[in-house]
Amino acid sequence: MAAGEQVSNMFDTILVLDFGSQYSHLITRRLREFNIYAEMLPCTQKISELGWTPKGVILSGGPYSVYAEDAPHVDHAIFDLNVPILGICYGMQELAWINGKQVGRGDKREYGPATLNVLDEANALFKGMNDSTVWMSHGDKLHGLPTGYKTIATSDNSPYCGVAHDTKPIYGIQFHPEVTHSTQGKTLLKNFAIDLCHAKQNWTMENFIETEINRIRQLVGPTAEVIGAVSGGVDSTVASKLMTEAIGERFHAILVDNGVLRLNEAANVKKTLVEGLGINLMVVDASEEFLTKLKGVTDPEKKRKIIGNTFIHVFEREAEKIKPKDGKEIEFLLQGTLYPDVIESISFKGPSQTIKTHHNVGGLLDNMKLKLIEPLRELFKDEVRHLGELLGIPHDLVWRHPFPGPGIAIRVLGEVTKEQVEIARKADNIYIEEIKKAGLYNQISQAFACLLPVKSVGVMGDQRTYDQVIALRAIETTDFMTADWFPFEHSFLKKVAARIVNEVDGVARVTYDITSKPPATVEWE
Ligand SMILES: Nc1ncnc2c1ncn2[C@@H]1O[C@H](COP(=O)(O)OP(=O)(O)OP(=O)(O)O)[C@@H](O)[C@H]1O
Ligand SMILES: O=c1[nH]c(=O)c2[nH+]cn([C@@H]3O[C@H](COP(=O)(O)O)[C@@H](O)[C@H]3O)c2[nH]1
Ligand SMILES: NC(=O)CC[C@H](N)C(=O)O
Ligand SMILES: [Mg+2]
Numbered sequence: 001m002a003a004g005e006q007v008s009n010m011f012d013t014i015l016v017l018d019f020g021s022q023y024s025h026l027i028t029r030r031l032r033e034f035n036i037y038a039e040m041l042p043c044t045q046k047i048s049e050l051g052w053t054p055k056g057v058i059l060s061g062g063p064y065s066v067y068a069e070d071a072p073h074v075d076h077a078i079f080d081l082n083v084p085i086l087g088i089c090y091g092m093q094e095l096a097w098i099n100g101k102q103v104g105r106g107d108k109r110e111y112g113p114a115t116l117n118v119l120d121e122a123n124a125l126f127k128g129m130n131d132s133t134v135w136m137s138h139g140d141k142l143h144g145l146p147t148g149y150k151t152i153a154t155s156d157n158s159p160y161c162g163v164a165h166d167t168k169p170i171y172g173i174q175f176h177p178e179v180t181h182s183t184q185g186k187t188l189l190k191n192f193a194i195d196l197c198h199a200k201q202n203w204t205m206e207n208f209i210e211t212e213i214n215r216i217r218q219l220v221g222p223t224a225e226v227i228g229a230v231s232g233g234v235d236s237t238v239a240s241k242l243m244t245e246a247i248g249e250r251f252h253a254i255l256v257d258n259g260v261l262r263l264n265e266a267a268n269v270k271k272t273l274v275e276g277l278g279i280n281l282m283v284v285d286a287s288e289e290f291l292t293k294l295k296g297v298t299d300p301e302k303k304r305k306i307i308g309n310t311f312i313h314v315f316e317r318e319a320e321k322i323k324p325k326d327g328k329e330i331e332f333l334l335q336g337t338l339y340p341d342v343i344e345s346i347s348f349k350g351p352s353q354t355i356k357t358h359h360n361v362g363g364l365l366d367n368m369k370l371k372l373i374e375p376l377r378e379l380f381k382d383e384v385r386h387l388g389e390l391l392g393i394p395h396d397l398v399w400r401h402p403f404p405g406p407g408i409a410i411r412v413l414g415e416v417t418k419e420q421v422e423i424a425r426k427a428d429n430i431y432i433e434e435i436k437k438a439g440l441y442n443q444i445s446q447a448f449a450c451l452l453p454v455k456s457v458g459v460m461g462d463q464r465t466y467d468q469v470i471a472l473r474a475i476e477t478t479d480f481m482t483a484d485w486f487p488f489e490h491s492f493l494k495k496v497a498a499r500i501v502n503e504v505d506g507v508a509r510v511t512y513d514i515t516s517k518p519p520a521t522v523e524w525e
Contacts, residue, residue, distance in 0.1 A: 006215050007037065007039075007208075007211070007378050008037070008039055008051075008052040008054075009051075009052045010211045010215075011037035011200075011202060011203050011207075011211075012036065012037065012055045012197075012198075012199040012200045012202070013037045013038065013039055013052065013054050013055060013199075014031055014036060014037070014038040014039075014054060014055060014056045014057070014058060014193055014197060014199060015038075015039060015041065015050075015054035015056070015057045015058070016028050016031075016038055016039065016040040016041070016057075016058045016060060017040075017041060017042070017043045017045060017057065017058070017059050017060065017074060017078075017091075018040050018041065018042055018043055018060050018062075019043045019059065019060050019061060019062025019064065019072055019090045019091065019094070020043075020060075020062040020063055020064070020072070021060045021061035021062050021063070021088075021089070021090065021176075023060070023061060023176055023178050023179055024040060024060040024061070025040060025340075025343050026178040026179065027040070027058055027060060027088070027178045027189070028040045028343075029178075029380065030177075030178055030185070030186055030189050031189055031193055032203055032380070032383070033186070034186070034190055034193075034194075034201060035201040035202065035203045035204055036193045036194070036199045036200075036201055036203055037199075037202075037203040038058075038193075039378070040343060043059070043060075043062070043072050043073075043074055044072065044075075045075065046075055046077070047075050047077035047078055047080075047081065048077060053081065053083075054081065054083060055083060055193075055197040055198065055199040056083050056084045056085070056086070056192065056193060056196065056197030056199065057078050057081065057083060057084075057085045057086070058085075058086045058087075058088065058091065058192075059074060059085070059086070059087040059088065059090070059091025059092075059094055059095070060088055060089075060090065060091055061088050061089035061090045061091060061137070061138075061176060062089075062090035062091075063090075064090065065093075065103075065105075065139075065140050066090065066093045066094050066096075066097040066103050066140070067097065067101070067103055067104065067140075073094065073097075073098075074094055074098075076098070079170075083169075083197065084169035084170070084171070084192065084196040084197045085169070085170045085171070086125075086171050086172075086173070086192050087170075087171070087172040087173070088172075088173055088175075088176060088177065088178070089137065089138055089173075089174060089175070089176060090138075091172065092142070092163065092172030092173055092174060093140055093141075093142065093172075095146060095163075095170065095172045096142050096146040096149075096160075096163075096172065098146075099146035099147045099148060099149065100144070100145075100146050100147040102142055102143045102144035102145070102146065103140055103141070103142055103143065104140065104141070104143050105139065105140055105141075106138070106139055106140060106141040109138070109139040110136040110137075110138055110139075110141075110157050110158065111136060111137050111138075112135070112136060113133045113134070113135060113136070113181060114133070114134055114135075114136050114155040114156060114157060114158065114161070114175065115131060115132075115133060115134075115155060115156070116129055116130065116131065116132050116133075116134045116153055116155060116161065116162075116175070117130070117131070117153060117154045117155060117161070118130040118152070118153045118162070119151060119152055119153055119154065120152050123152050123164065124191055124195045124196055125152070125162070125164070125171050125188060125191050125192060125196065126152065126153060126162065126188065126191070127187070127191050127195070128184060128187050128191075129184045129187055129188055129191075132182070132183050132184035132187075133181070133182065133183045134155070134161075134175035134176075134177070134182045134183075134184075134185070135175055135176045135179050135181035135182045135185075136155075136157070136158070136174065136175050136176075137176060138174060141158065141160070141174070142159075142160040142163070142174075145160065145163065146163060146172075148165055148166050148167075149163045149164060149165055149166065149170075149172075150163065150164055150166055151163055152164045152171075153173070155174075155175075158174045158175075160172075160174065161173065161174045161175065162174070169196050171192070173188070177189050205383060205386045205387045205390050206390065208379075208387065209242070209245075209387065209390060209391070212242060212246075212375050213242065213245050213246045216242070216243065216246035216247065216373065216375060217246050217247065219332075219373065220246070220247055220250070220331075220332060220373075223250075223324075223325070223326040223328075224250070224324070224326070224328070224331040224332065225247075225250045225251070225252065225322070225324040225325070225326075225330050225331065225332075226243060226247065226250060226251045226252070226330070226331070226332040226333070226334055226373060227251075227252045227253075227254060227319050227322060227330050227332075227333055227334065227370075228240060228243065228251065228252070228253050228254070228333065228334030228335070229253075229254055229255075229256070229311075229315055230253040230254065230255050230269075230273070230279075230281060231255065231269075231403070231405070232255065232265060232268070232269035232272075232273070232397075232403075233336075233400065233402065233403060234381075234384060234385065234388060234397065234398060234399075234400055234402075235336035235338060235376060235384060236253075236336040237273065237277075237388070237393060237397060238336070238376065238384050238387055238388040238391065238393060238398075239334055239335070239336040239374075239375050239376055240253050240273070240277075240279050240281075240334065241277050241279060241388070241391045241392075241393055242375050242387075242391065243334055243373070243375070244277070244278060244279050244280065245391070248280075249280050250324075250325075251279070251280055251334070252280055252282065252322050252330075253273065253279050253280060253281040253282070254281070254282050254284060254315060254318050254319070255269055255270070255273075255281060255282070255283045255284070256284050256286055256311055256314050256315060256318075257283060257284065257285045257286060257287050258286060258287060258290040258307060258310070258311065258407065258409075259286070259287030259288070259290045259291045259418070259421065260290065260307070260406065260407035260408040260409040260412075260416065260421055261407055261408070262403070262407070262408070262425060262428060262429070263425045263426065263428070263429040266283050266285070269281075269283075270283050272394065272397060276394065277392070277393065282318070284314060284318050286310070286314045289310060289314065290306075290307065290310050290409075291416065291417070291418060291421075293306050293310055294306055294307075294409060294415075294416045295415075295417075296415060297415065297416070298414050298415050300410055300525035303406060303409050303410060303416065303525070304406050304410070307405065307406045307407075307409060308405070308406075311405070330370065331370065331371060332370055332371050332372070332373050333370035333371070333372055333373070334373050334374075334375075335372055335373070335374050336374075336376055337374040337376060337377050338376050338377070338379060338380065338381060338384060339376075339377065339378055339379050339380050339383075340380065340381070342377055342378075385398050385399065399441075399442060401441075401444070401445065401446045401447060401448075402446060402480075404523065408421050408424050408425060408428075409421075410523050410524070410525040411424050411428070411448055411449070411450045411451065411523070411524065411525070412424050412450075412451045413450065413451065413452055413453045413524055413525060414453035415453075419506075420451055423451055423468065423470075423504055423505075423506045423507060424449060424450065424451040424470075426503070426504045427449040427451070427470045427500045427504050427507060427510075428448055428449040430496065430499050430500050430503060430504070431447065431448070431449050431472055431496055431500070432447060432448075434492070434495060434496050434499065435447055435474070438492055440486075440488075440492075443476070443486070444474050444475070444476060444486050445475055445476050445477045445478075445480070445483070446473075446474070446475055446477075446480075446522060447472075447473065447474035447475075447486070448472075448473055449470050449471070449472055449473075449500075450470065450471045450472075450473060450513075450524045451468060451469075451470060452468060452469040452470070452471055453468070454468065454469055455467060455468055455469075455508075456468070456469050456508050456509045457508070458501075458508035458509060460501075465508050466508065467506050467507055467508035467509075468506055468507055468508065468509075469507070469508065469509045469510070469511060470500055470504075470507050470509070470510045470511070471510075471511050471512070471513050471524065472493075472496065472510065472511070472512050472513065473485075473513045473522070473524070474486035474488065475517070475522055477517075477522075480522060481517075482516075482517055482518065483516060483517040483522055484516045484517075485512075485513060485514050485515065485516060488512070493512055496510070497510035
């Protein structure tokens with residue numbers, strides 16, 4: 001479903017064409033930070049197939065050399081749109097390649113800071129930018145001016161640091177305004193989008209709620225019904241609340257209790273979502289089914305596979321039981337896909353590679369023949385959180401740490417049994433409770449307790465004990481790709497360890513995990 005097109009038609013949109021730079025998504029991110037809607041598409045996008053008209057086009061950087069035989073090139077129809085165009089690094093080299101081919105290898109690579117020397121201070125693109133530090137990352141350079149262009153800025157190493165078309169609003173810059181190392185980079189993107197493209201700054205979550213609710217109502221129509229899997233995590237809860245605002249009881253949320261959720265999780269989620277948010281949620285207790293299938297399984301990947309497959313099975317079985325009021329079948333499936341998932345799947349990785357397709361709840365779709373609704377498809381995580389707050393979702397839920405689908409099953413190392421899950425759950429609950437009490441929850445990206453499959457000797461009340469070990473994990477990260485362990489005060493760890501050993505039967509010892517990622521991962525399995 002082309003949900004993206006809809007939003008692009010409703011808000012003034014800057015089109016970012018991605019040539020594969022690791023920074024491309026940041027261009028989109030920055031524009032949205034000042035309330036201008038921007039959407040990223042691969043550089044191979046045909047303009048005739050766009051379905052909407054952008055207010056401006058930005059060509060991103062990229063790892064290729066424009067003169068190479070297999071280099072990606074933009075659809076020349078962007079010039080017929082008659083909107084401002086900004087080429088960044090590879091994007092500028094692409095503009096130069098199209099207009100005279102004056103691009104080649106530079107004498108040396110230029111990576112790092114440079115000082116921008118603006119030649120024409122009246123130029124709208126560079127308003128407030130002169131002498132600012134800009135970030136360079138290139139090996140190729142312009143060997144001459146593109147035909148019909150003039151130089152508007154230089155730097156020590158780049159005589160063509162900024163170029164502009166003589167008569168049209170087309171610009172090229174050698175540096176990267178989207179990275180924070182370019183001190184006034186945001187100013188440049190703002191100058192481009194607002195002063196040159198005249199894009200309206202109306203991309204706010206308040207406006208998004210209204211347009212999205214209307215869009216969902218139109219899409220679903222007056223009688224059709226929708227189902228969705230809801231975990232109690234941020235994304236599925238926000239998506240469900242939006243759905244409920246749009247179609248009320250015609251939305252059916254299903255929470256699968258897989259027996260490896262956190263302590264009292266199913267009951268708590270039900271209370272918050274049903275009583276607090278008015279979401280039509282059904283909790284399916286399939287814990288026995290999951291735990292039976294997990295019996296004797298110790299391999300982490302097998303656990304994941306079993307839980308994933310059983311989840312699909314349970315969800316489909318329950319979905320079939322729902323009978324819409326109009327006598328027809330359920331028509332739509334809600335998914336909490338976010339923009340980073342979409343970017344991941346459309347990001348331009350190379351002309352010979354196929355572009356990845358993305359999955360959220362893998363496997364459900366093909367069998368179920370349901371149409372997808374993905375209301376968060378255009379949003380970054382912090383936009384989803386903001387939206388959640390506006391929709392009245394409790395602050396604690398909106399700022400929850402992520403929780404993996406396979407849950408406590410990958411936090412009980414070795415075989416997963418009801419008893420083992422119970423120990424891990426209780427320890428985890430004490431740990432998170434203390435983190436919240438100490439006011440540290442929001443400083444930590446993710447924290448949990450793990451139950452190790454080893455026994456250790458202890459002494460309690462003059463009695464010898466021989467019980468298991470709990471490992472505590474807490475990390476700080478921005479993207480979960482790399483992470484560092486959280487530096488708790490010793491007194492905090494002491495308190496948590498004492499509480500866990502005293503209050504959780506079966507635990508003799510507590511350790512704190514001081515490994516970063518890499519070389520470790522966040523989860524122990
Ligand atoms: N126990 C569950 N019952 C029903 N659906 C689930 C369950 N666990 C996961 N899901 C589904 O899988 C999706 C992916 O989970 P994921 O953890 O990525 O997102 P989330 O739980 O909504 O948010 P967050 O990333 O904040 O945890 C969820 O959005 C939900 O649709
Ligand atoms: O939905 C999920 N299903 C999984 O199988 C899974 N494994 C890890 N994670 C989460 O991903 C992030 C990175 O974790 P790792 O460093 O352990 O890979 C952390 O946030 C982990 O909690 C999962 N989430
Ligand atoms: N960052 C970029 O866009 C680099 C463009 C081109 N590959 C170069 O090395 O000059
Ligand atoms: Mg989750």
